[in-house]
Amino acid sequence: MVADEQLMTALFEDAPCGFLTLDPEGYILRVNDTLVKWLNSDKNELLNGRMFHEILGPGSRIYLSTHLIPLIEMHGEAIEINMELMRCDGRRIPVLINAAKAYDQSFEKSVYQLSVLDITQRKLYENELLRARSKAEEKAQQLEAKNRELEQFSGRLSHDLKSPLNTISGMISLMKRKKLLEEDGKPSEYFSLIESNVEWMKRMVSDLLEFSNTETRLAAMRMVDLGDVCKNAVRVLHQEVVKSRAKIQIGELPPVYGSGVQLTRVFQNLISNALRYRSDRSPIVEVFSETSGEFVEIHVKDNGAGFDPQYREKIFDFMTRLYSDDEVKGSGMGLSICKKIVEAHGGSIRATSEPGKGSVFTVRLPRL
Amino acid sequence: VDSTVRDKFNINRTGNGDTPVIFAHGYGCDQNMWRFVAPAFEEEYDVILFDHIGSGKSDESAYDYSKYATLEGYADDVIEICQSLGLYRTVFVGHSVSAMIGALAAAKQPALFSRLIMVCPSPRFLNDEGYFGGFSEEDIGELINSLESNYLGWATSITPVIVGDPEQPEFAEELQNSFCRMNPDIAKHFAKVTFTSDHRDELDNVSTHTLVLQCNPDHLAPVEVGKYVHQNIKQSRYIELDSAGHCPHLTSPQKTIRAIRNDLKEE
Numbered sequence: 001m002v003a004d005e006q007l008m009t010a011l012f013e014d015a016p017c018g019f020l021t022l023d024p025e026g027y028i029l030r031v032n033d034t035l036v037k038w039l040n041s042d043k044n045e046l047l048n049g050r051m052f053h054e055i056l057g058p059g060s061r062i063y064l065s066t067h068l069i070p071l072i073e074m075h076g077e078a079i080e081i082n083m084e085l086m087r088c089d090g091r092r093i094p095v096l097i098n099a100a101k102a103y104d105q106s107f108e109k110s111v112y113q114l115s116v117l118d119i120t121q122r123k124l125y126e127n128e129l130l131r132a133r134s135k136a137e138e139k140a141q142q143l144e145a146k147n148r149e150l151e152q153f154s155g156r157l158s159h160d161l162k163s164p165l166n167t168i169s170g171m172i173s174l175m176k177r178k179k180l181l182e183e184d185g186k187p188s189e190y191f192s193l194i195e196s197n198v199e200w201m202k203r204m205v206s207d208l209l210e211f212s213n214t215e216t217r218l219a220a221m222r223m224v225d226l227g228d229v230c231k232n233a234v235r236v237l238h239q240e241v242v243k244s245r246a247k248i249q250i251g252e253l254p255p256v257y258g259s260g261v262q263l264t265r266v267f268q269n270l271i272s273n274a275l276r277y278r279s280d281r282s283p284i285v286e287v288f289s290e291t292s293g294e295f296v297e298i299h300v301k302d303n304g305a306g307f308d309p310q311y312r313e314k315i316f317d318f319m320t321r322l323y324s325d326d327e328v329k330g331s332g333m334g335l336s337i338c339k340k341i342v343e344a345h346g347g348s349i350r351a352t353s354e355p356g357k358g359s360v361f362t363v364r365l366p367r368l
Numbered sequence: 369v370d371s372t373v374r375d376k377f378n379i380n381r382t383g384n385g386d387t388p389v390i391f392a393h394g395y396g397c398d399q400n401m402w403r404f405v406a407p408a409f410e411e412e413y414d415v416i417l418f419d420h421i422g423s424g425k426s427d428e429s430a431y432d433y434s435k436y437a438t439l440e441g442y443a444d445d446v447i448e449i450c451q452s453l454g455l456y457r458t459v460f461v462g463h464s465v466s467a468m469i470g471a472l473a474a475a476k477q478p479a480l481f482s483r484l485i486m487v488c489p490s491p492r493f494l495n496d497e498g499y500f501g502g503f504s505e506e507d508i509g510e511l512i513n514s515l516e517s518n519y520l521g522w523a524t525s526i527t528p529v530i531v532g533d534p535e536q537p538e539f540a541e542e543l544q545n546s547f548c549r550m551n552p553d554i555a556k557h558f559a560k561v562t563f564t565s566d567h568r569d570e571l572d573n574v575s576t577h578t579l580v581l582q583c584n585p586d587h588l589a590p591v592e593v594g595k596y597v598h599q600n601i602k603q604s605r606y607i608e609l610d611s612a613g614h615c616p617h618l619t620s621p622q623k624t625i626r627a628i629r630n631d632l633k634e635e
Contacts, residue, residue: 027612061507069615
C-alpha cells in the first residue's frame with residue numbers, strides 16, 4: 001500500500017504534464033512539481049494564497065473569466081483551451097488546458113482539476129501554418145484579380161479586333177455583290193487574297209477568345225457519356241467529314257465526370273485535326289478507350305500525315321504550328337485549348353506519331 | 369408579445385410576481401450564466417432572461433457591426449425589449465459589460481427602470497491617466513489572439529485553404545450547438561467593443577437606484593473599479609461580496625442571490 005501511494009505521488013509530481021487543483025474562486029490548492037518547474041517558481045509560494053490568474057498572461061486572464069470558468073461551471077468541464085502561462089521572469093509558455101469540476105475529499109469542497117500541456121513546439125508550427133495561410137490567401141487574391149483583369153483584357157481585345165475585320169469582309173462581299181470587281185484579272189485576285197486572310201484572321205481571333213475563356217476551373221461538372229460526346233463532335237464536323245470522305249469509328253467509351261460542352265470541344269478539335277492533317281489516303285479515324293489504373297485513356301488514332309516525334313510536346317504549346325498556312329490552315333491554338341480543358345478535368349493529353357504513319361492522341365481522364 | 373423580438377433576443381420569461389427583473393449576461397456566454405441565480409426569483413418576480421445579439425441563441429443575422437460598435441447599440445436593445453414586453457419600473461441585473469449596458473439604458477430611459485444591480489461592473493477596462501482599469505491595449509490584443517486560437521483552433525483556421533470550402537457548414541453547426549461559443553468574428557468584435565469602451569462620463573447621468581456588487585479580489589473588474597462606479601453614480605450603494613473572481617453568479621450563487629434579494633427588499 002505504501003509503495004502504491006509513493007508510486008501515485010511520483011506519478012502526480014513528475015508526470016510530463018502539469019496538474020493543478022483550483023478553488024472555484026481561483027486560489028491554487030494543489031500544483032505538481034512539473035508545473036512548478038515550468039513556472040520556475042516556488043511550490044510553497046504558489047500554494048500560499050496565489051491565484052490562478054496570477055500565473056496567466058493578460059489575454060488568458062480575461063479568457064479565464066469570460067469563458068473557462070463559465071464553461072467548467074455550466075458544463076462540468078472544458079476541453080482543449082489554449083492559454084498562456086506567465087513565469088515570474090515574464091517568459092510565456094503556451095499551454096493546452098483540460099479542466100473538470102470535481103468534489104475533492106481532502107478539501108471537502110468542489111474544485112477544478114486542470115491538466116496542463118506545454119505546446120510550445122506545436123504553437124511554433126501553428127503560427128508558421130497560419131502565416132503561410134494568410135500569405136497564400138493574399139497571393140490567391142492577387143492572382144484572381146490579375147486573372148479577371150486578363151480575361152477582361154482579352155475579351156475586349158478580341159471584340160475590338162473582330163469589328164474592323166467584320167467591316168473589311170462585309171465591304172468585300174458588298175463589292176462582289178455589286179460587281180465592282182472584275183471577274184478576272186489582278187484586282188480580283190488580290191481581293192480574294194485579302195478576303196481569305198481576313199477570314200483567317202477572324203478565326204485566329206475567335207480561337208484566341210475561346211482559349212482565354214476556357215476556364216481553368218470547371219464550375220458545372222457532372223456525369224458525361226464520352227460516347228455521346230464524340231458523336232456530338234462528329235455531328236458538328238459533318239461537312240468536313242463528308243468533304244474529306246473520312247471514315248470515323250467510335251468504339252465503346254466510358255462515362256466520366258466533367259463538362260460535356262468542353263469535352264466535346266476537345267474531341268471536335270482532335271478529330272478535325274485528323275481530317276485536316278491527312279495523307280493521300282482517305283482519312284480513317286478510330287476513337288477507342290482503355291483503363292489505366294485510376295484513369296481512362298481515350299485514343300484518337302488517324303492514318304494521316306503524322307509528325308516527327310520530337311515535336312510531340314511542342315504541338316500542345318500556345319500558337320505553335322508544325323505546318324505553314326499554305327499547307328494546312330490553323331491558328332495553333334486548338335491543341336492548347338484541348339490541353340487546358342483536359343487539365344481542368346484533372347487529366348492530361350499526349351501524342352505519339354511518326355511521319356507518314358499517322359498519329360495517336362491520347363486523352364487521359366480520372367476514372368469514375 | 370412580439371414574437372420577432374422574442375426570437376431575436378431568445379427571450380425567456382418565467383416567474384409568478386409582478387415586478388419585472390431582467391437578468392443580462394456578460395461577454396463570452398449567454399443567459400445560461402444566470403441558471404443558478406434566476407430561478408430563486410421566480411416565485412416573487414417576473415423573471416426575464418435574454419441573449420445579446422450575437423450571443424447564445426439570439427438571431428445572429430441581426431448582428432450589425434456598426435450598431436454594435438458601441439455599447440449604446442446593446443443599451444438600445446434593452447430598451448426595445450422593455451418596450452416590446454410592456455415593462456415599466458424594471459429591475460435590471462447586469463453582469464460585467466451588461467452592468468454598463470444597463471446603466472446606459474437607464475440613463476437614456478430612466479422611467480423604464482426602478483433599480484440597477486451592477487454585478488462586477490467596469491466603465492473602462494483599460495488603464496488611463498489617474499484611472500486604474502486593470503488592462504493595457506496590448507492585453508486586449510492578446511485576448512483577441514487567445515479568442516482566435518480557442519474559437520477557431522489552429523486546425524480549423526487552416527482547413528479552409530486546404531479543403532477549399534470556406535463555408536464549413538458542419539463546423540458552423542457545431543458552434544451553434546455548443547455552450548459559450550459565438551461566431552468567431554462576432555466574438556472578436558464584441559470583445560474589442562467590451563474591453564476598449566470608456567463610459568466613465570455616462571455614470572453621472574444615471575439617476576436610478578443602483579447597487580454595485582463587487583467581488584474581492586476580482587482580477588477582471590478590480591475593487592478600485594467597483595468603487596469608482598459607486599462614487600460616480602449618485603444614488604448607489606456598494607457591497608463587497610465575500611467571494612473572489614469575476615463570476616459570483618456561477619461560483620457563489622447563494623451569496624449573490626442573498627445580496628440581490630436584500631437590495632430589492634429595501635425598496
